[in-house]
Amino acid sequence: xxxxxxxxxxxxxxxxxxxxxxxxxxxxxxxxxxxxxxxxxxxxxxxxxxxxxxxxxxxxxxxxxxxxxxxxxxxxxxxxxxxxxxxxxxxxxxxxxxxxxxxxxxxxxxxxxxxxxxxxxxxxxxxxxxxxxxxxxxxxxxxxxxxxxxxxxxxxxxxxxxxxxxxxxxxxxxxxxxxxxxxxxxxxxxxxxxxxxxxxxxxxxxxxxxxxxxxxxxxxxxxxxxxxxxxxxxxxxxxxxxxxxxxxxxxxxxxxxxxxxxxxxxxxxxxxxxxxxxxxxxxxxxxxxxxxxxxxxxxxxxxxxxxxxxxxxxxxxxxxxxxxxxxxxxxxxxxxxxxxxxxxxxxxxxxxxxxxxxxxxxxxxxxxxxxxxxxxxxxxxxxxxxxxxxxxxxxxxxxxxxxxxxxxxxxxxxxxxxxxxxxxxxxxxxxxxxxxxxxxxxxxxxxxxxxxxxxxxxxxxxxxxxxxxxxxxxxxxxxxxxxxxxx
Amino acid sequence: xxxxxxxxxxxxxxxxxxxxxxxxxxxxxxxxxxxxxxxxxxxxxxxxxxxxxxxxxxxxxxxxxxxxxxxxxxxxxxxxxxxxxxxxxxxxxxxxxxxx
Numbered sequence: 001x002x003x004x005x006x007x008x009x010x011x012x013x014x015x016x017x018x019x020x021x022x023x024x025x026x027x028x029x030x031x032x033x034x035x036x037x038x039x040x041x042x043x044x045x046x047x048x049x050x051x052x053x054x055x056x057x058x059x060x061x062x063x064x065x066x067x068x069x070x071x072x073x074x075x076x077x078x079x080x081x082x083x084x085x086x087x088x089x090x091x092x093x094x095x096x097x098x099x100x101x102x103x104x105x106x107x108x109x110x111x112x113x114x115x116x117x118x119x120x121x122x123x124x125x126x127x128x129x130x131x132x133x134x135x136x137x138x139x140x141x142x143x144x145x146x147x148x149x150x151x152x153x154x155x156x157x158x159x160x161x162x163x164x165x166x167x168x169x170x171x172x173x174x175x176x177x178x179x180x181x182x183x184x185x186x187x188x189x190x191x192x193x194x195x196x197x198x199x200x201x202x203x204x205x206x207x208x209x210x211x212x213x214x215x216x217x218x219x220x221x222x223x224x225x226x227x228x229x230x231x232x233x234x235x236x237x238x239x240x241x242x243x244x245x246x247x248x249x250x251x252x253x254x255x256x257x258x259x260x261x262x263x264x265x266x267x268x269x270x271x272x273x274x275x276x277x278x279x280x281x282x283x284x285x286x287x288x289x290x291x292x293x294x295x296x297x298x299x300x301x302x303x304x305x306x307x308x309x310x311x312x313x314x315x316x317x318x319x320x321x322x323x324x325x326x327x328x329x330x331x332x333x334x335x336x337x338x339x340x341x342x343x344x345x346x347x348x349x350x351x352x353x354x355x356x357x358x359x360x361x362x363x364x365x366x367x368x369x370x371x372x373x374x375x376x377x378x379x380x381x382x383x384x385x386x387x388x389x390x391x392x393x394x395x396x397x398x399x400x401x402x403x404x405x406x407x408x409x410x411x412x413x414x415x416x417x418x419x420x421x422x423x424x425x426x427x428x429x430x431x432x433x434x435x436x437x438x439x440x441x442x443x444x445x446x447x448x449x450x451x452x453x454x455x456x457x458x459x460x461x462x463x464x465x466x467x468x469x470x471x472x473x474x475x476x477x478x479x480x481x482x483x484x485x486x487x
Numbered sequence: 488x489x490x491x492x493x494x495x496x497x498x499x500x501x502x503x504x505x506x507x508x509x510x511x512x513x514x515x516x517x518x519x520x521x522x523x524x525x526x527x528x529x530x531x532x533x534x535x536x537x538x539x540x541x542x543x544x545x546x547x548x549x550x551x552x553x554x555x556x557x558x559x560x561x562x563x564x565x566x567x568x569x570x571x572x573x574x575x576x577x578x579x580x581x582x583x584x585x586x587x
Binding site: 019020021026027028034035036037038039040041044052053054055056057058082084085086142143144146147148150151152153154155156280282289290 | 497501503552553554555556557558559561562563564567568573575576577578579580581582583584
């Protein structure tokens with residue numbers, strides 16, 4: 001951020017709720033199907049068709065709201081948001097307005113500024129307020145690059161997909177805070193099964209409201225950048241907008257309140273519409289849907305059904321497994337990773353080693369494979385069993401790397417692998433002594449210089465012995481024996 | 488309640504209607520009469536009348552207004568587009584719009 005300026009950022013996140021069918025009709029929410037095939041009189045907006053609320057959408061919305069600390073209103077009202085656009089067949093979107101589904105939330109999460117290489121500088125615990133989250137339906141999709149080039153084309157398969165719009169307080173001061181917040185929302189909603197969180201497919205989208213001011217001054221005029229569909233773009237679009245606004249103001253210009261669009265190819269935002277044609281949505285209560293009433297018991301039931309949330313789990317990992325905040329964050333990056341880690345701990349009884357193997361080998365391989373941990377051949381129980389074999393001296397750390405590579409590539413359990421490959425560690429002192437003797441006999445020169453005082457050659461003899469044993473000799477035993485033999 | 492010509496023009500714009508000056512004038516008078524007529528409803532005291540509740544979750548015995556999350560057959564592209572004035576490549580073709 002440029003010296004002498006402060007940015008004020010608020011975010012609206014649209015999360016598609018995980019349902020099979022649409023929010024007010026029984027059409028499928030499946031993407032990638034034949035255009036306009038998943039449509040019916042309700043989502044086409046045909047006269048006389050009536051909306052009926054999908055209970056699963058309501059349940060997902062309820063879980064999501066509770067998971068991000070919102071209070072669910074026992075009564076909320078559906079409202080019509082009126083505007084004309086070809087992908088909105090009814091001429092209004094069913095949403096919620098003055099009595100939303102949920103209000104007054106907070107999340108407390110780790111956030112960090114990043115250096116130029118994108119590496120976190122210092123993680124700090126921060127609180128961000130969430131104003132409200134309301135239930136609404138998605139619009140259809142306008143396509144601009146098929147058929148007659150003089151026309152736009154509308155596909156209504158997406159029309160009526162259930163959404164939860166999560167509106168934050170203007171609590172973010174930097175683009176990375178916004179990034180970390182959306183990343184947290186996404187992870188949390190995925191964890192509780194309320195939203196798939198696939199930003200590329202558009203089932204989590206973000207609008208960013210950005211303004212700048214001199215510290216201590218009232219809020220500046222804000223712009224809204226719409227439909228940002230990746231975490232990285234959220235960060236870039238906000239930084240672009242902050243720099244643009246500061247530049248305009250420092251050049252003596254004025255910020256226009258307007259809607260802008262992020263262009264990912266050019267790394268900049270563009271004016272989409274200015275305030276002059278800003279919409280007057282004329283919200284009014286949806287007469288086809290009576291007030292939505294939920295009971296305290298229903299809310300309590302949902303609350304009890306929630307799994308441990310990512311931030312709670314991260315904090316527990318720090319305490320229970322003595323991890324750094326950052327490592328705990330890495331190991332709770334997804335529920336699958338965190339579950340995997342805890343299974344490794346359970347089966348190995350060694351949380352330190354489990355963390356080391358997870359943070360180095362497992363995550364590196366996952367990154368290389370660009371895969372989900374559940375899709376890998378490595379089973380957490382087997383990694384745990386392998387750590388136990390290291391701890392009871394059955395295999396050396398070096399052999400363990402080979403066992404790991406084998407388990408990663410082909411699966412299988414460590415006992416079978418080391419038996420098949422003959423990788424059991426040599427702890428038989430007589431056998432090791434024999435190898436050491438050979439090494440000493442084969443390297444008279446080195447023995448001479450060692451005796452002449454080059455004690456650093458110790459490492460050479462240990463290394464040669466381990467090599468000669470095929471990495472199977474117990475390193476501590478080798479060390480001891482070499483020391484004794486060389487006197 | 489009088490409805491000004493400016494208000495009529497604004498509502499017309501929001502409703503995607505192109506009105507002539509003459510229409511704007513006559514609608515301003517007609518709309519005022521309609522609003523006045525509807526306004527009679529506000530004489531009724533409804534402070535004790537509850538809106539119709541939408542009991543859709545929880546222990547509520549009736550769930551008449553909600554549905555299970557089950558997919559049922561849709562119309563399909565052919566029927567969906569059957570009455571479209573300008574179907575093209577499986578889509579509703581509309582005058583060119585840009586942006587989202």
